[in-house]
Amino acid sequence: MSGITLVNQVKASKFLSGVLQPVANAFVNASGYRKLGLRYDDVLREETDIIREAVNRLPENQGYERVFRMKTAFQYSLSHTVATKETALKPEDDIRYLTPIIDEVAAEFAEKEDFNNIKSYTK
Amino acid sequence: MLSISSARKTLNLVPTIFKAGYASAVTKTSNGVKVSALDESSPTASVSLVINAGARFEPKGKAGIAHFVKNFGFKNNGHRSAFRITRETELVGGVLTSNLGRESVTFTAECLKEDVPYFVEVFGDLVAQTKFADHEFHSVATQVASEYHAVEATPEVAVIEAVHSAAFRNGLGNPIYAASYSDVTTDDLKQFAADHFVANKIALVATGVSEAELKSLADTAFAKVAAGSAAKVEASKYFGGDVRVPFNTQLGHVAVAFEGAAAGTPDFYTAQVLRSLLGGDRFVKWSTSGVSPLAAAASKIGNGAQITAFNFGYSDAGLFGVYAQAENNAIEQAAKAAVDSLKAAAKSVSAEDFKRALAQAKFESASRYESRVSATELLGAQALQGQKVTASESLAALEKVQAGDVSKLAAKLLSSKPTTVVVGKTSELPYGDALF
Numbered sequence: 107m108s109g110i111t112l113v114n115q116v117k118a119s120k121f122l123s124g125v126l127q128p129v130a131n132a133f134v135n136a137s138g139y140r141k142l143g144l145r146y147d148d149v150l151r152e153e154t155d156i157i158r159e160a161v162n163r164l165p166e167n168q169g170y171e172r173v174f175r176m177k178t179a180f181q182y183s184l185s186h187t188v189a190t191k192e193t194a195l196k197p198e199d200d201i202r203y204l205t206p207i208i209d210e211v212a213a214e215f216a217e218k219e220d221f222n223n224i225k226s227y228t229k
Numbered sequence: 230m231l232s233i234s235s236a237r238k239t240l241n242l243v244p245t246i247f248k249a250g251y252a253s254a255v256t257k258t259s260n261g262v263k264v265s266a267l268d269e270s271s272p273t274a275s276v277s278l279v280i281n282a283g284a285r286f287e288p289k290g291k292a293g294i295a296h297f298v299k300n301f302g303f304k305n306n307g308h309r310s311a312f313r314i315t316r317e318t319e320l321v322g323g324v325l326t327s328n329l330g331r332e333s334v335t336f337t338a339e340c341l342k343e344d345v346p347y348f349v350e351v352f353g354d355l356v357a358q359t360k361f362a363d364h365e366f367h368s369v370a371t372q373v374a375s376e377y378h379a380v381e382a383t384p385e386v387a388v389i390e391a392v393h394s395a396a397f398r399n400g401l402g403n404p405i406y407a408a409s410y411s412d413v414t415t416d417d418l419k420q421f422a423a424d425h426f427v428a429n430k431i432a433l434v435a436t437g438v439s440e441a442e443l444k445s446l447a448d449t450a451f452a453k454v455a456a457g458s459a460a461k462v463e464a465s466k467y468f469g470g471d472v473r474v475p476f477n478t479q480l481g482h483v484a485v486a487f488e489g490a491a492a493g494t495p496d497f498y499t500a501q502v503l504r505s506l507l508g509g510d511r512f513v514k515w516s517t518s519g520v521s522p523l524a525a526a527a528s529k530i531g532n533g534a535q536i537t538a539f540n541f542g543y544s545d546a547g548l549f550g551v552y553a554q555a556e557n558n559a560i561e562q563a564a565k566a567a568v569d570s571l572k573a574a575a576k577s578v579s580a581e582d583f584k585r586a587l588a589q590a591k592f593e594s595a596s597r598y599e600s601r602v603s604a605t606e607l608l609g610a611q612a613l614q615g616q617k618v619t620a621s622e623s624l625a626a627l628e629k630v631q632a633g634d635v636s637k638l639a640a641k642l643l644s645s646k647p648t649t650v651v652v653g654k655t656s657e658l659p660y661g662d663a664l665f
Contacts, residue, residue: 163364214310221316 274437279609293407307358353450427457469646486550492542
């Protein structure tokens with residue numbers, strides 16, 4: 107996904123990551139998706155061509171697991187509860203399973219766009 | 230029995246062809262990719278990647294995998310996406326095709342001469358870095374299924390497939406097209422590619438390019454390909470037998486085949502002459518009669534009857550036979566006429582007939598080097614066997630054939646156990662033993 111990012115610089119610097127990591131953790135906790143049993147890649151907006159294609163390319167079992175997590179979250183939401191500290195998604199389980207596929211699809215779409223706007227030239 | 234001893238004879242014969250000067254050894258790159266080119270003076274060129282991984286090399290339980298490999302050609306690889314390959318090919322005015330045979334799978338690019346380096350690079354990537362991605366598998370599987378359904382409705386293909394499966398059972402008898410129940414996954418394909426996409430099983434064949442240029446391009450493009458070892462295959466054994474295939478078709482189809490000779494052996498050239506002698510081909514469009522015995526028999530029956538002779542040569546075995554199609558009430562007569570003309574040839578061949586047959590066989594043999602598709606097929610099969618036979622060398626081999634050899638070969642064919650295939654409304658079609 108696009109956008110300006112300094113994540114690599116922050117990760118490289120001990121000082122910056124030491125300061126920012128707790129802030130980031132607090133932000134993730136506050137956003138609350140883990141308390142519904144979801145992963146970060148589950149809450150990405152699905153209504154774009156890129157993500158729809160990426161979800162289509164998920165291996166079958168990962169696709170089912172994704173739907174299962176969403177159903178669980180939906181149940182929590184219906185019953186106005188959240189997971190307890192023990193049953194909530196653990197930070198180490200918050201795997202970016204969709205991001206590599208999204209990057210791949212985005213690169214393919216960009217390539218297609220480039221070719222569609224190509225100017226033919228003679229050698 | 231007979232089949233084993235003659236297979237051994239075939240193997241012994243290969244070096245003698247080298248000695249007789251009918252073939253020369255093929256050029257190889259440092260890691261073992263065989264390179265063969267026909268440098269003709271045309272503005273266009275074609276390059277083919279021939280991999281010795283056709284239907285006969287399918288592992289047990291994975292029937293049809295070669296068909297999937299064929300349709301996975303030019304898909305996403307580590308260097309370029311399938312989309313990029315397609316668009317870039319369009320931009321340089323190239324045409325890409327894939328072809329599957331019993332012995333090899335062939336990927337071909339036809340292009341302008343200056344673009345040959347690009348396509349050789351694409352072939353190198355195809356071999357070394359094809360991804361066999363899951364999301365591509367679905368579209369490939371759909372394509373495979375639609376190709377299977379198309380040939381499923383073609384009686385001519387059913388005849389040839391049934392002849393091979395009855396004659397050889399496994400190996401060369403494996404069906405080319407993946408049946409709809411074939412059990413193939415991307416993991417199987419990756420394994421198959423790891424086993425077979427190795428330099429010693431690959432030939433790079435081109436027309437319109439010099440061999441030296443092709444070799445230097447292949448040296449760089451295929452540098453990363455593992456050398457591996459040459460294809461190891463169980464020697465083909467000829468079985469023979471009767472097969473009856475029920476098929477919804479208007480005409481009846483009957484094929485009678487015998488154990489033939491491996492491509493490039495003296496017996497194979499003799500069989501080529503015998504094939505022309507029996508004939509059955511139409512040399513004038515819409516003509517209803519011809520001089521050859523099979524054409525004469527077909528025109529006597531009329532009503533769209535067709536009788537032809539065929540001669541298939543593979544690396545270690547061959548099939549020779551006759552194929553008749555006619556209306557159900559006339560098919561027995563047509564098939565009998567075909568077998569009878571083979572029997573007549575086994576008795577004697579007149580000098581006049583022999584002269585005509587030899588001329589036709591020579592023309593056919595030489596003209597195979599003229600068309601790009603057949604020349605590529607020919608050079609590819611030869612290169613995988615480590616040799617190169619030029620048009621003039623194949624003509625020289627045909628020149629050696631004598632009328633006596635032809636009738637001797639016909640008698641030898643008739644002594645092997647026949648393979649009889651009938652395709653159509655089987656209740657109305659004759660049984661194999663009624664034809665002799």
